[in-house]
Amino acid sequence: MDVILDYATIKRQASPVSIGAWRDPSLWRYLPLLPVADPGAHGTPLRAAGGTPLYRADRLASDLDLEHVYLKDDGRNPTASFKDRASAIVVARALELGVQTVTTASSGNAAAALAGMAASVGLPTVIFVPHTAPAAKVAQLLMFSAKVFLVQGTYDDAFDLTLQAAREFGWYCRNTGYNPFTAEGKKTAAFEIAEQFTQISNFQSSLSQWCVPDWVFVSVGDGNIISGIHKGFKDLLALGWIERLPRVVGVQAAGSPAVYEAWARGDEDIRMCSANTIADSISVGLPRDGVRAVRAARETGGFYLTVSDDEILNAMRALAQRAAVFAEPAAATAYAGLVKAARDGRIRANESVVVMITGNGLKDVRSVLQAAGEATPVAPSLAALKEKLSQV
Ligand SMILES: Cc1ncc(COP(=O)(O)O)c(C=O)c1O
Numbered sequence: 001m002d003v004i005l006d007y008a009t010i011k012r013q014a015s016p017v018s019i020g021a022w023r024d025p026s027l028w029r030y031l032p033l034l035p036v037a038d039p040g041a042h043g044t045p046l047r048a049a050g051g052t053p054l055y056r057a058d059r060l061a062s063d064l065d066l067e068h069v070y071l072k073d074d075g076r077n078p079t080a081s082f083k084d085r086a087s088a089i090v091v092a093r094a095l096e097l098g099v100q101t102v103t104t105a106s107s108g109n110a111a112a113a114l115a116g117m118a119a120s121v122g123l124p125t126v127i128f129v130p131h132t133a134p135a136a137k138v139a140q141l142l143m144f145s146a147k148v149f150l151v152q153g154t155y156d157d158a159f160d161l162t163l164q165a166a167r168e169f170g171w172y173c174r175n176t177g178y179n180p181f182t183a184e185g186k187k188t189a190a191f192e193i194a195e196q197f198t199q200i201s202n203f204q205s206s207l208s209q210w211c212v213p214d215w216v217f218v219s220v221g222d223g224n225i226i227s228g229i230h231k232g233f234k235d236l237l238a239l240g241w242i243e244r245l246p247r248v249v250g251v252q253a254a255g256s257p258a259v260y261e262a263w264a265r266g267d268e269d270i271r272m273c274s275a276n277t278i279a280d281s282i283s284v285g286l287p288r289d290g291v292r293a294v295r296a297a298r299e300t301g302g303f304y305l306t307v308s309d310d311e312i313l314n315a316m317r318a319l320a321q322r323a324a325v326f327a328e329p330a331a332a333t334a335y336a337g338l339v340k341a342a343r344d345g346r347i348r349a350n351e352s353v354v355v356m357i358t359g360n361g362l363k364d365v366r367s368v369l370q371a372a373g374e375a376t377p378v379a380p381s382l383a384a385l386k387e388k389l390s391q392v
Contacts, residue, residue, distance in 0.1 A: 177288030186228025223293025251337030
């Protein structure tokens, strides 16, 4: 299902100029383009989702022989992942509907986002995550007082159980690729990219329009983030607020490549695949929003590629060491894709690229330690320190 907007009415009510005048930096500045009422709840995390920074990453750009690389750091959301965007809109919708309980299946981040946004307005949540979900993500859920079920199966099993439970108990279900309001939250990243890119790049724009980068790189599991971002750019194009769509590139882990495989075959038939990668958030056997995810690349002139777990670990190191952005494996996957695409000559040096960084590295410290190596133990004396330093 897709939410259809009334563009003619939006055009009468809002413009890049009127939105630019809003002081609220969160995603709620785009309220005229959102299919929910203002949820109120001022001063809460629900009200603070989005508004994440877009950084220039010149050192990474020079590593890749590119000139214009930007990182959109969505690890800076209230619960530290991109998923806060979707959950904010879903919780606003749940408040409108007056539901008593919200539920979701998740590899971890969507659940933490739902539990956090819901906790901020006192709405109970029931969460289903695979038993393999990283401890930090489960800890977040429990602290947000969600009722948490560790499903003894895969994310795909958790997904199906959530749908059955929602039907049985009348809970409002946020499942990715099932609830159309998630993509409406995720599209706000596209709005921010356009608005912020116009502000910080030197590319020409008029007051009544925003401009967009040439490329946007997105890591893909279920395919709802890339679909939502594509939808956001399409909304802006339909409104005449941008002149063209950026090319959207989907990056999957080689161990979980179902959307890539459909794209590579040239069809939209999403077939069950392996789901085995260090990037737990994008470890998905049967992507639930795969068809729209394939279209996001196809309709914008983008493409799909896969990267190995080693390439993901290298990307985590590069992001941290060369741009001070701390990304979880699934988030670094998008950058690993850019590294590969740039090395293969698929991006021209003077083209501009935004890489979506979708989650913070603290979400999965075990993987981070694999990428970062070990700290050095030292006895508390200068002599011991000197000896250790001499060994480095
Ligand atoms: C950090 C992170 N990056 C990327 C994704 C992929 O999003 P999608 O499953 O919508 O493709 C997820 C999904 O859980 C995520 O948590």
